[in-house]
Amino acid sequence: MTLLRLEEVTAHHGHLCALHPLTIEIDAGETVAVIGANGAGKSTLMSVIAGELSPSAGRILVDDVDVTKLDTHRRVQLGIALVPEGRRLFGTLTVEENLLVGAAVRTKGYWNLDSVYDLFPLLISLRRRRAQLLSGGEQQAVAIGRALMSNPRLLLLDEVSLGLAPVVVQRLYQALPVISAEGTTLLLVEQDLSQALEIVDRLLCLLEGRVVLEGPAATFDRQAIANAYFGHHVASALGNAASTGP
Amino acid sequence: MIWTNAVLQGLLLGGVYALFACGLSLMFGVMRIVNLAHGDMSVLAAYAGYALVAHLGGDPLWTFAAVIPVAALVGFFLQKTLLNRAISTGALSPLLVTFGLSIIIENGLQQIFGANDQRLNIGSLAYESFRITNGLFVAWFSLLIFGVAIAVLIGLQMFLAHTRQGRIMRACADDQRAAALCGVDPKRTYSYATAIALATVAAAGLFLAMSGSFAPTAGSNYLIYAFETVVIGGLGSLWGTLIGGLVLGVAQTVGSQFNPSDGVLIGHLVFLSVLIFRPRGILSHGSSAVAAAVR
Numbered sequence: 001m002t003l004l005r006l007e008e009v010t011a012h013h014g015h016l017c018a019l020h021p022l023t024i025e026i027d028a029g030e031t032v033a034v035i036g037a038n039g040a041g042k043s044t045l046m047s048v049i050a051g052e053l054s055p056s057a058g059r060i061l062v063d064d065v066d067v068t069k070l071d072t073h074r075r076v077q078l079g080i081a082l083v084p085e086g087r088r089l090f091g092t093l094t095v096e097e098n099l100l101v102g103a104a105v106r107t108k109g110y111w112n113l114d115s116v117y118d119l120f121p122l123l124i125s126l127r128r129r130r131a132q133l134l135s136g137g138e139q140q141a142v143a144i145g146r147a148l149m150s151n152p153r154l155l156l157l158d159e160v161s162l163g164l165a166p167v168v169v170q171r172l173y174q175a176l177p178v179i180s181a182e183g184t185t186l187l188l189v190e191q192d193l194s195q196a197l198e199i200v201d202r203l204l205c206l207l208e209g210r211v212v213l214e215g216p217a218a219t220f221d222r223q224a225i226a227n228a229y230f231g232h233h234v235a236s237a238l239g240n241a242a243s244t245g246p
Numbered sequence: 247m248i249w250t251n252a253v254l255q256g257l258l259l260g261g262v263y264a265l266f267a268c269g270l271s272l273m274f275g276v277m278r279i280v281n282l283a284h285g286d287m288s289v290l291a292a293y294a295g296y297a298l299v300a301h302l303g304g305d306p307l308w309t310f311a312a313v314i315p316v317a318a319l320v321g322f323f324l325q326k327t328l329l330n331r332a333i334s335t336g337a338l339s340p341l342l343v344t345f346g347l348s349i350i351i352e353n354g355l356q357q358i359f360g361a362n363d364q365r366l367n368i369g370s371l372a373y374e375s376f377r378i379t380n381g382l383f384v385a386w387f388s389l390l391i392f393g394v395a396i397a398v399l400i401g402l403q404m405f406l407a408h409t410r411q412g413r414i415m416r417a418c419a420d421d422q423r424a425a426a427l428c429g430v431d432p433k434r435t436y437s438y439a440t441a442i443a444l445a446t447v448a449a450a451g452l453f454l455a456m457s458g459s460f461a462p463t464a465g466s467n468y469l470i471y472a473f474e475t476v477v478i479g480g481l482g483s484l485w486g487t488l489i490g491g492l493v494l495g496v497a498q499t500v501g502s503q504f505n506p507s508d509g510v511l512i513g514h515l516v517f518l519s520v521l522i523f524r525p526r527g528i529l530s531h532g533s534s535a536v537a538a539a540v541r
Binding site (some may be wrong): 050052062071072073077078081082086088089090091092097098100101102104105146147149150 | 413414
């Protein structure tokens, strides 16, 4: 069953075209990774799905309901939660307060304070600490926990590994199958392929705002992915006319 | 004893200033709006109370029950219809909008009520006092205002620190877009904040109207005191606002002991020296967990 559907979605940052007409479908229960180099349009895609950026054309459907015009906070109520790039915690609030704000939309489901602390036991001793005093890995755990508190059906994770030590990234990635097992569909954006490939069902590779590779993660070898990632085999077809956003 | 009395009266006066300024502090803290019509809104509340008593009679104290809820409603819809729209177009727009409101309110009041001074007569409560020791008297009404001011500030602090909506308000103050990602409607939260701000400024306006005279143009003066209070204490911190109010009040009353006409001037000088020596305020945010909790 299709949970999220993007139909011919285009997005611009000013005059820069960050996403060319893009059609993507995500099924309920899937774990999908969007990979691509810097400026490929990955974060733009996340912003468009979460409602932070309005697409310049196209439609976004959740359960066949058109959400293209809905504000960010209304989409959270429909079950779309984004863990934004750079975490964006509420710095002066404590860890627990951050999680509680995440539950601003009162939804029923598996995720609550207790289950989030079960998922990230390291947060228990930090619950009274202000978020701005946490390390990057701790902040990322809070950010994921905060998003889970709304019991999303679709969890968008934007660059979970950004700026974190590999061992920390590994621990955060161990949490993702647990989240998936509780019924949440995951769409994650990564530059670091090694972690993402272990847990995802499907892979989407973006290059300059276009999908250049798509399919079950297991069907691609590293070389095929690398080629798509850097655009070796499509570079000539694309030309250099298309410019992309950040 | 004269000096002790001056300090005591200054503290009482400072409570009023704190009550008066906390709405300004809240609006700045939560949504970075500098409300230039803040003083005029208090004068508007004073006139509302005046008109109610003039038409319906009775003890002016009952007007609190009528004016404050209306002020909160006005605040809610003002934010919803006007200020939320202004915020989304940049930092300058809310400044211009509130400046415009200030002019509209002042001139509107002059049009309706004339330029003469008015007062809300609360009878003997205005001057009855009790003696602490020889030469040290405290007026009941000043003490009442002070008590209300402290209660409002503590209540507001508790609301921000311990309630769900207060937590959401602080979250919006930290990062509005991240709050939206949590399912919070920041604009609605802003409307609540302005409702609270206007309720407190209306209370302060009524108290000021009962303890002295007021005129349509009094708002700008009040605005300066409110600004000084907020800046002395540290922007966006409620405890800072309380301390700022007390410092300003004491500076004014102690100053007028030197020369009765110098009180306000000394207040301004203290404000300027805080700007020079502690530009982020006495309680600059981050200096204490509580201050940070409010910011």
